[in-house]
Amino acid sequence: MIKTLAAHIKQYKTASILTPLFMIVEVILEMMIPLLMASIIDDGVEKGDMHHIYMVGICMVLLAALGLLTGVLGGKFGARASAGFAKNLREAMFNNIQTFSFSNIDKFSTPSLVTRLTTDVTNIQNAFQMLLRMFTRAPSSLICAMVMAFSINARLASIYLVAVIALGICLFFIMFRATRYFKQAFPKYDDLNESIQENVSGIRVVKAYVREDYETEKLKKSSGNIYKIFIKAEKILTFNAPLMQITVYSCILLISWIGARMIVVDDLTTGQLMSLLTYCMNILMSLMMLSMVFVMVTMSQASAERICEVLNEKSDLHNPEDPCYEVKDGSIEFRHVNFSYHKTSEKPVLQDINLSIRAGETIGIIGGTGSAKTSLINMLSRLYDVDSGQVLVGGRDVREYDMDTLRNQVAVVLQKNVLFSGTILENLRWGDKDASFEECRRACRLACADEFIERMPQGYDTYIEQGGSNVSGGQKQRLCIARALLKKPRILILDDSTSAVDTATDSKIRTALREEIPNTTKLIIAQRISSVQHADRIIVMEDGRVNDFDTHEELLKNNEIYREVYESQMRGSGDFDEKGGEQ
The missing domain is CATH 1.20.1560.10 (ABC transporter type 1, transmembrane domain)
Structure with a gap:
């Protein structure tokens, strides 16, 4: 000591x-x-x-x-x-x-x-x-x-x-x-x-x-x-x-x-x-x-x-001896992945996950509370290491990359959005400290944040209080999405990050992302099926496992859980925590 x-x-x-x-x-x-x-x-x-x-x-x-x-x-x-x-x-x-x-x-x-x-x-x-x-x-x-x-x-x-x-x-x-x-x-x-x-x-x-x-x-x-x-x-x-x-x-x-x-x-x-x-x-x-x-x-x-x-205390995550400093593309693959937050846990949080996602695809991830949706995407930026199996990004195991390089190419907008005290422009440049004003404006346009920023008296120089207490939940989410876009990532993860915006704005954001950054792989975690139904494919998570992985149309035909929740939401009630057939 x-x-x-x-x-x-x-x-x-x-x-x-x-x-x-x-x-x-x-x-x-x-x-x-x-x-x-x-x-x-x-x-x-x-x-x-x-x-x-x-x-x-x-x-x-x-x-x-x-x-x-x-x-x-x-x-x-x-x-x-x-x-x-x-x-x-x-x-x-x-x-x-x-x-x-x-x-x-x-x-x-x-x-x-x-x-x-x-x-x-x-x-x-x-x-x-x-x-x-x-x-x-x-x-x-x-x-x-x-x-x-x-x-x-x-x-x-x-x-x-x-x-x-x-x-x-x-x-x-x-x-x-x-x-x-x-x-x-x-x-x-x-x-x-x-x-x-x-x-x-x-x-x-x-x-x-x-x-x-x-x-x-x-x-x-x-x-x-x-x-x-x-x-x-x-x-x-x-x-x-x-x-x-x-x-x-x-x-x-x-x-x-x-x-x-x-x-x-x-x-x-x-x-x-x-x-x-x-x-x-x-x-x-x-x-x-x-x-x-x-x-x-x-x-x-x-x-x-x-x-x-x-x-x-030393970090249990380390760079390999000869790390890779380039992520080739946004392709993702899970090979028999198992993961637990605590090594003594009787049951893994993620169990035998096998997925293959092509670069540029838009993937929806949906499931009930506690189904391990967030745990799944945490593996991509190596916030945790898997207990067994492999997670590949750009064709290489994430443990082979330099961690800074990997995390710069996997942008995550988390469930709990955090803004720091400073101007809007300063917060946006957390994504890229060298980003020009025009790049910041473009990112805000894609995230539909320009609508409310330009109505503010000081515009992009508006001061954000600690924790973003002087902006609404939806505005905070859109600013966080814009900040992530400035990283120009290979993979963009939206972890239930449009839950506080209205349906019309949610649709605009999804359309802009699909049209403006087609080569970026987009993973969208949501509770509303309307937020993911236009995705190329949708992962249905249940109790730490992949219950199904297919298009919206195929899931409606073949997946009972997905179909019940879809029908209940179309009637204006129900979600993955309360199956439609039980109402």
């Missing part, structure tokens, strides 16, 4: 080394000041030597100034190193997430990934800064102060040693108890983020069903769980302060009492006593800082493990 995280310090190694060096120099300078203070009292004040007082005073000012400078530099480089480390971690995690296949993404929930990129990285950033600064400063301060104290008077300094050992044992038990709760707290942030994300993304549904109170209670519950865990941990940590105060004041009383008696018999000077009292505070405060560092590091341990899980 440490090796994985340390690999991302990268260009901030220099700052990470300079920070502890400056902190050590600052501590050494600070530790010299009490000795000079003792000299002022013993050799200056008591002897009335003003010259000595001035000279030592100037030295103290210079040491304090140098200590301030090194402290500032330590803080500057520490902030740069920790912030840079956090930046590198976020970039590395985000870049690795981009390489994930769908099966990799399925292992992590979206709220969990957001928590890991934000809260968990912030915890690591804070812990790293504390390690560079406090973890260097506290031990070095403790050791220097202890050495100085023993050099002044070993008998009195032994009081510190006993106090440090006793306080250290107590702080260890406090940390051990507290960190157990902190480890439980951070995974709870996933639940909190999930509650917030669901509420924000589904705010229209929440308001439509007047469920604000219910959502508020859900958030209170998630937030309350974190609150309860932190309260338990903080209650334990509250013992830190009284323990420190008891130890500090006990040491001061003992040193003052024993030291005063030693001064009387000339075994100790007044200046030395003052120095020992100063070192007392340094030693015990160093121990307090160390305890907080250990608590912070232990708190961040759970975050570090969660971050490493994302960094170490």
